[in-house]
Every structure is written in structure tokens, then in C-alpha cells.
Amino acid sequence: MIWATIAAALLLAGAATGVRVLREYERAVVFRLGRLLPLRGPGLVVLVPLADRMVRVDLRTIALTIPPQEAITRDNVPVRVNTVAYFKVVDPVRSVNEVENHAVATSQLAQTSLRSVLGRHDLDALLAERDRLGESLQKVLDEQTEPWGVKVDLVEIKDVEIPEAMQRAIARQAEAERERRAKVINAEGEVQAAQNLRDAARTLSADPAAIQLRYLQTLLELGGEGRSTVIYPVPVDLPASSPGTHGVLPAALAAAAAHVAHGCTCPRERQGAGT
Incomplete structure (x- = not known):
């Protein structure tokens, strides 16, 4: 009688450990004795004790903050860029079988791709066309993460830091541009004033x-x-x-x-x- 009670308790404990509940945004990749089983979830998932092993996969969009990257633009200007990438898992089976850790792999790939994309553009394009550069980086990442079952939805360039000496040079350039525009406007005003004086002289000379x-x-x-x-x-x-x-x-x-x-x-x- 005692042995029967112990056996029943062990069976109940094993059955309890083999029951999992998955949320709506989760999926279960189950391996039975190392063999892949069909995708399960959401809801109640029953596992065979000691035979099945389950990996939870989150299907929600993940905001990945890429560590600041130092790069050199095409016009040889050193910059430091802060970027954030938004991605999600679209194929849980491949995200488990094809890559060890899809989040870490995506982060490392984003860092190397960011330096490569920045090196193909000038500083002016980096400062004025962040959206276009983000789209280019998103396409590069999406193509490379597609075999992993990962979809990169968006890449945003949050901040671009440039050296203080370069900031002063940009300020001098902007000041020179404003002075040039002021001189052009002044010259155009002189031309219009001369034309008006000529018209007035013609009017007065008539009488x-x-x-x-x-x-x-x-x-x-x-x-x-x-x-x-x-x-x-x-x-x-x-x-x-x-x-x-x-x-x-x-x-x-x-x-x-x-x-x-x-x-x-x-x-x-x-x-x-x-x-």
C-alpha cells in the first residue's frame, strides 16, 4: 500500500512537471529525445517527462538598443552613432534551430552592418538623411536575418556625435553660408533699386x-x-x-x-x- 502511494505521487509529480501553459504571444519548440516535433501553442502543452524538452519563443517585437558605434564616414569624419533596432521572430522553429541566440546574433550583425553603411555616406547625408540611412540598414539586416526566422521591422538612428573641432568647423561653414546669402540678397536689392531709379528717371524726363x-x-x-x-x-x-x-x-x-x-x-x- 505504501509503495502504491509513492508510485502514484511520483506519477502525479511527473504529470505536473510535464504540463506547460503558453500565452498568446508565445510558441513552444519541443524536442523529444532530440528529435524536433511540430510547433505547439498557445494554450496548454503536455510534455512527456524525461523525454521532451521545450524552448519558449516570444513572438512580440523586441526593441534592441545597439551599443554606440564609432565609424568613419566617406569624407573621413569620425562619428559615434547610437541606434535602436526593432525586430520579431516570424519562424520560431528556425529561430531555435538555425541560430544559438537570435537576439545576440541580431545585435552583433547590426553593429557590423552599421559601420559598413556609415562608411558609404558623407557626414552631411548622415546628419540630414537619417531616415534613408535607417531604411538602408533595415534592408541589410532583414536580408541577413531572414534565414534565422527573424524579421527586422525598423532601424532608427537616435543620435550622431561628432568631435568638437568638427562642430566648430560646421558652425563656421554655416556662418559663411549665411553671409553669402546676405551678400546675394543685398546685390539683388541694389539691382532692383537701380531698375526703379531708371524707371523714375524716364518718367521724370518726359516732362x-x-x-x-x-x-x-x-x-x-x-x-x-x-x-x-x-x-x-x-x-x-x-x-x-x-x-x-x-x-x-x-x-x-x-x-x-x-x-x-x-x-x-x-x-x-x-x-x-x-x-
């Missing part, structure tokens, strides 16, 4: 009276503050030689002469003097 009125208007603007004496030469025969200005120019000349002679005749200054 000599317009030139004379512009002279007088400039005289009034210069003497408006009343702080200095402005000598503005006007030919005596200029009004007489200009047709259609017998009534306009003499009055304008008289007003300008009175303005200059009295020094300050603007309304604002008269009001200030009265107060």
Missing part, C-alpha cells in the same frame, strides 16, 4: 516741369527741421524755359525761398515756439 517740382520738394524736405541752411542752386532761366510752368514754378520758388530765409517756418516748430 521737365516734373523734374523742377521734384527739386523743390526735395528742398522743402531738407529744410523742414530748420536746423541748417540749405543752398539749393536753381538756374534763373529754368522757369522761363519750361512751358506750362509760368504759374506753378514762381509760386513754388517763392515759398521755398521764404522757407530757407526764415530758417524754420514749419507748423510744428511755430507751435512749439509759441508755447
